[in-house]
Amino acid sequence: MGGSSSKSLAKSSCCRIAHCQCGCESASQRSNKLQHRHQSWNAKAAYTLLGRVVTMAALIAALMLSTAAGYSSPRAPVVAGNWKMNPSTSAEAVALAEALEAVDGREVVVFPPTCYLDAVATKANKNVALGAQDVCVLAESGAYTGAVSLPMLKSMPRVDYVLCGHSERRSLFSDDDDAIRAKVRGALDAGFAAMLCIGETQQEYELGVTDDVCALQLAKALEGVTAAEMANIVVAYEPVWAIGTGLVCPADVAQRVHSSIRQRLRATYDSSVADSCRILYGGSVNPSVIDGLMRQSDIDGVLVGGASLDAATFGQIASFHTGWWRTRSFLKKVFRR
Ligand SMILES: O=C(CO)COP(=O)(O)O
CATH class of the missing domain: 3.20.20.70 (Aldolase class I)
Structure with missing residues (x-):
């Protein structure tokens, strides 16, 4: 019992070390992961926005072409x-x-x-x-x-x-x-x-x-x-x-x-x-x-x-x-x- 709790304590304290070698997820890895997630969310939002802008532009162009025709x-x-x-x-x-x-x-x-x-x-x-x-x-x-x-x-x-x-x-x-x-x-x-x-x-x-x-x-x-x-x-x-x-x-x-x-x-x-x-x-x-x-x-x-x-x-x-x-x-x- 005491051994397992000291292990988990060791793990939680070691995870706060930036370059920890123990195989656990370090703070910097977590921050990288978060950054990565953030970037991919940004890219998704940008794609959606771009898609909307392109669709709007296509609609306006079709409207103008159709009017002209x-x-x-x-x-x-x-x-x-x-x-x-x-x-x-x-x-x-x-x-x-x-x-x-x-x-x-x-x-x-x-x-x-x-x-x-x-x-x-x-x-x-x-x-x-x-x-x-x-x-x-x-x-x-x-x-x-x-x-x-x-x-x-x-x-x-x-x-x-x-x-x-x-x-x-x-x-x-x-x-x-x-x-x-x-x-x-x-x-x-x-x-x-x-x-x-x-x-x-x-x-x-x-x-x-x-x-x-x-x-x-x-x-x-x-x-x-x-x-x-x-x-x-x-x-x-x-x-x-x-x-x-x-x-x-x-x-x-x-x-x-x-x-x-x-x-x-x-x-x-x-x-x-x-x-x-x-x-x-x-x-x-x-x-x-x-x-x-x-x-x-x-x-x-x-x-x-x-x-x-x-x-x-x-x-x-x-x-x-x-x-x-x-x-x-x-x-x-x-x-x-
Ligand atoms: O005179 C016309 C209409 O009044 C035109 O005739 P067409 O369409 O047969 O050339």
Whole structure:
């Protein structure tokens, strides 16, 4: 008994000796062990922190990349389809209307021939807006063979828009600046939104006068339109050389023209009109070019011709990549409150 207690005493006292040779754990060994444990804890904490920083950085980078890759305009996007003089039968128009899909987070509008408007209004998804391709503003009714007046359009269900100034109306039906201005005025007075098309010919494009041509067409068509009325104007930049040719205006060129149109609106009205007016691009739009166009900060949508006659293709165009646009708009709304 006494022997074992003296042994343990010897051990406990000897362990306090820094360089003890007895095989027991010396104070310095214990301190080394503690230091080692401390170091490995520090390394673990550093790794965890590093891991968190890397994950955060990756998330931020993904967020930024995703934002950059998606729709970047601050305005609500519009995807419009101008059916022109198509399809050939009412049955086909109804089938096309039935196949149209509304896509969440963007305004989808179609412009069928006027004679199909009623049938399309009955069959199309309720979230797809409708517009008329043209209107006669010479009178409300009377001896104007072949014409359709504003009150007639007004009596149709679900018609919100009137297309004004399309280049085919300008070139094939002799709609001049005065006629276009009168249609814009009539549409606004009747409570429609006007989708105003402007754009240069191939020759004007080659001469480098695109901005001047667009500015002139814009000024003439909007003469007398007030800043408040501009809320019901959508501008569509449609370079004539890109319509129905398969030649799409390069996205950066279209962006430059859109930005110049917006500058004109800023100079004519004010920043609030310029910043809220939606400017669409039209001319051979197809699913392979839509994302590139919609990434441009001044392109707020597209006006599609040929590709809008196939509901699946039009649906693909309407489903363009929005990136974080909706999240950003939601956050903006929340923080503005
Ligand atoms: O004119 C257009 C839309 O109004 C564009 O037509 P495309 O898309 O067929 O070129």
